[in-house]
Amino acid sequence: MKFIIQREQLMESVQNVMKAISSRTTIPILTGMKLEAGEQGVKLTGSDSDISIESFIPAEEDGIVYVEQIEPGSIVLQAKYFPDIVRKLPQNTVEIETDDHRNVTIRSGSAEFHLNGQDAEEYPQLPQLHAEDSFELPIDLLKNLIRQTVFAVSTSETRPILTGVNVKIEDGILQFTATDSHRLASRKLPLENQETEISFNHVVIPGKSLTELNKILADSEQTIEISVTDNQILFRTKNLYFLSRLLDGNYPETSRLIPDESKTVVTIDAKELLQSIDRASLLARENRNNVVRLITKGGEQIEINGNSPEVGNVVEEVAAESIEGEELKISFSAKYMMDALKAVGSDQVKVEFTGAMRPFLIRAIDNDQVLQLILPVRTY
């Protein structure tokens, strides 16, 4: 195998593929990265058996040549050293060559590395996906769906299913839902221009997979193809193949958990509320749920306060656009509220409360697609 490749393209692909490679894997060869050179270009593969990523660098694209002098072949390289080597090479082009004894030579300018490779035949074949259910989505929309939900997955393994994001399509509407049982984030998106009518609701993608996918995908209006099978999901663009295992088990039915009536509705500028809660949280104790308190006041004002007995307290009044319904005093995690306000991504938000011990909702005033739900904190 031999090829000369643009270092920048190689670096980007290496970084993407590294997202799937773990030094702690039960299959030793998976600590390596597979390189495959063919007439069409170079393919890099990484996998920790939960996530598998293939990144393709075409020999030529839009008239720009990325890979030259290709002699087909394949090799597995130690992922521990390869990325740093590529990053620090002196020239814009890199030559990679293997001999019959799996010795790999990496040249760039006058620098020359010799690495021991492993037999690519020993690298497991990625499962071939025979997907029945496929749909397409613009990449920037997918990234939004991920950003608005994935932060709410559980980080604890007590209920493993909650470490994932539930994805479903019903009646032509795609919905992402994540909850750690203390807060819930959900985003709906009507699917347009789909050729086939598909629907499913059992898919739960590990939060980690989506976080990594979001890092790899660059904001773009190009589409990504998503295919679902019983236990895997595949995201595919022209040069990227991202395969993730799905979580086993039944995702709890969350729609019934969302209150459909409210007693107090506060409409308020999202940024002002966010900043005020951020300030109050400075004096809300880190280790005790980071709790702040919200109190409705007359004259369309709300009070946000944070209190830490040994340190001090902070009180701030924030003007709301409107306050309707009953008076309210409620305590909640400042972090959850800030996460939710950021995820809603709207200038004006509507916060709907049904009581100090009941979940409350945060939505944009002008659309229902993003919904954030937070459980309050009970103070004794």
Next chain:
Amino acid sequence: MSSRWYPKNGRVIFHVDMNSFYASVEMAFDPTLKGKPLAIAGNPEERKGIVVTSSYEARKHGVKTTMPLWEAKRHCPDLIVMRPNFDRYRTASKEMFKILADVTEIIQPVSIDEGYMDITACEHLGSPLEIADRIQQRISDELDLPCSIGIAPNKFLAKMASDMKKPMGITVLRKRDLSKKLWPLPIEEMYGVGDKTAAKLRNYNIETIGDLANYDVFKLKQLLGINGERLRNRANGQDNRPVDPEAVHEFKSIGTSTTLSQDTTDDMEIRQVLRKLANKVAARMSGKKVLARNVQLMIRYHDWKNITRSRQMNDYIHTSDDLFHIASRLFDEHWNQEPVRLLGITAGDLAEQKEVTQQLDIFSYEQYAEKEKLYKTIDELTERYGKNPFQDLTAASDRSHKVSTSFQKDFLDDYKK
């Protein structure tokens, strides 16, 4: 004037230990008891009555603390047995600590009848020996109670020293005396070494405190973990723990146990006992206004084999029901079907109510939401009448019912008042 008694870079620590405190208080109260074998015991008429404290006269006959009453009476047929009068002990203890507080404010009570003092800054009051002598004399003159005082450069050595001469002893333990005074003692006598640790150490031919002091640190760590190193340091006279007057307020756990009226395998009876224990612990927790995140169950079997098993939780709990359920589950998981002699429940990893908040859970918030009106009412009344009238009420009623069983620990709350 007496600066040669006070080190430049070190501390002078006292450990004041009242001698057979409960018995001594009774004798001060009723001097006709003096010189007689006296034992204070819980429930003298029941089988499970055990000796809480005994006078030196009783000890001479072989009566020991925690000995069952029937056995104590066999050792000493003339034994006078009295029920504890906690109010008397509480008052006596308060007076005793007041005397200590006349010397320095740096006092750390560790139980009703003992405490540490840091007199490093008390040079103007005389030499450590003079101060100790004065304290002992005042406690004897004013309260008619005997005590022993240990004087040393740190808490561990002071504690060991106060144990060396009883009653009415004053013992100085300097670092240079270690090999002569401390190291020859059998390992069981070291403070911090319980029966189980001692047995382990003896397996390794560590028979005396000196053996421990000179044992390989690495091996000790393997044997006892971090505590191994700590004990070895102590044996070598090293202990940096400060005398902390605030330590009184950090209760580490609240627990209670009871010996069954007869050994049993009866599930119903065991549940009833666990329920009672849970009630007691919950009552004491609410009296102290704390919540717990750890519940420990202790089972003693008919053959005196003890096991303790605990569960750590994510959320704080405080109700008797929660305590009972967790203790019950622990019992189900760990009971080996043998007859049970004693059961105990301890709530640990405590936090003060006002500092604790509970993040509600989407799958279970309903149970709290249902009580929302009640909480709201409490809130409103609090605003109208001041700090939560309900909390104070429960705390007050707890006092009057004397639910507090671990008297020694509960006591610590009200010295200084």
